[in-house]
Amino acid sequence: MKKGSLYLVGTGIHLNHMTVEARDCIEDAEKVFYLVADPITATWILRMNSDAESLQTCYSPGKDRRLSYREMTERIMTAVRDGLKVCAVFYGHPAVLVTSSHRALKQAREEGFAARICPAISAEDCLFADLDIEPGRGCQTFEATDFLLHSRIFDPTCSLILYQIGIIGDLTCNPDKTEHPGLAVLVEQLLRTYEPSHPVVLYEASQSPTGTPIINHCTLATIDPATVKLITTLYVYPLPSREADPVMLEKLGIKR
Ligand SMILES: C[S@@+](CC[C@H](N)C(=O)[O-])C[C@H]1O[C@@H](n2cnc3c(N)ncnc32)[C@H](O)[C@@H]1O
Numbered sequence: 001m002k003k004g005s006l007y008l009v010g011t012g013i014h015l016n017h018m019t020v021e022a023r024d025c026i027e028d029a030e031k032v033f034y035l036v037a038d039p040i041t042a043t044w045i046l047r048m049n050s051d052a053e054s055l056q057t058c059y060s061p062g063k064d065r066r067l068s069y070r071e072m073t074e075r076i077m078t079a080v081r082d083g084l085k086v087c088a089v090f091y092g093h094p095a096v097l098v099t100s101s102h103r104a105l106k107q108a109r110e111e112g113f114a115a116r117i118c119p120a121i122s123a124e125d126c127l128f129a130d131l132d133i134e135p136g137r138g139c140q141t142f143e144a145t146d147f148l149l150h151s152r153i154f155d156p157t158c159s160l161i162l163y164q165i166g167i168i169g170d171l172t173c174n175p176d177k178t179e180h181p182g183l184a185v186l187v188e189q190l191l192r193t194y195e196p197s198h199p200v201v202l203y204e205a206s207q208s209p210t211g212t213p214i215i216n217h218c219t220l221a222t223i224d225p226a227t228v229k230l231i232t233t234l235y236v237y238p239l240p241s242r243e244a245d246p247v248m249l250e251k252l253g254i255k256r
Pocket residue numbers: 013090091092093094095096097098121122123124162163164165166203204205206207230231232233234
């Protein structure tokens with residue numbers, strides 16, 4: 001194995017979600033890169049390791065995010081190639097919708113460096129807790145633009161979670177965005193499966209340990225684009241479950 005290594009860790013949605021494993025990686029690293037959602041977490045990371053550098057500068061308004069992701073991967077990989085023990089810190093879970101994290105992992109391994117993604121708390125994990133959802137009864141997660149572009153097939157009798165509904169079809173980075181033209185396209189697509197009165201939630205996990213989540217119950221027909229932010233996730237309640245399959249009940253020896 002070459003000198004130089006890469007650990008990709010997550011902060012969780014707020015600082016109290018940070019795992020002991022993630023803290024240790026940040027403290028032990030010879031170089032830290034971070035992309036986090038709030039200044040408190042950034043300050044905390046810098047206190048843990050003064051060799052920490054923000055990746056936020058890879059973004060700029062109107063710039064194609066795919067280019068920003070490539071730049072982030074390159075900055076991380078340059079430090080790994082320099083033989084350093086590198087830790088890259090991302091908001092939430094580092095494997096959940098973090099393109100540069102997956103790319104850096106792949107690249108590092110292909111080039112013969114030790115590399116690993118550590119688990120963390122994602123927005124979806126907070127949603128399960130705040131909305132009291134049991135994912136074991138079936139739960140499908142998609143990035144909203146990916147869901148539309150690839151006509152993803154899903155089971156409407158299971159939960160449906162859609163990430164990034166605030167930037168559907170938008171490949172740039174504009175944190176102040178207030179218009180969401182792609183949202184109407186998403187609703188139109190969902191109305192092919194559900195009634196307009198179908199219940200959904202516009203969800204925002206609290207970004208502070210002392211805060212409360214925003215849980216905006218509405219229906220598909222009453223989603224208000226003005227309330228949708230960059231951090232909003234859409235939860236679509238399941239339709240009633242199908243009856244248990246009698247053949248399976250018999251095969252598994254389960255009595256009704
Ligand atoms: C680039 S993804 C990052 C996901 C993050 N890595 C995770 O583990 O949850 C950004 C999307 O995550 C979701 N998200 C981020 N913060 C959130 C929050 N506080 N509450 C609800 N969803 C959130 C939203 O769907 C947002 O558009």
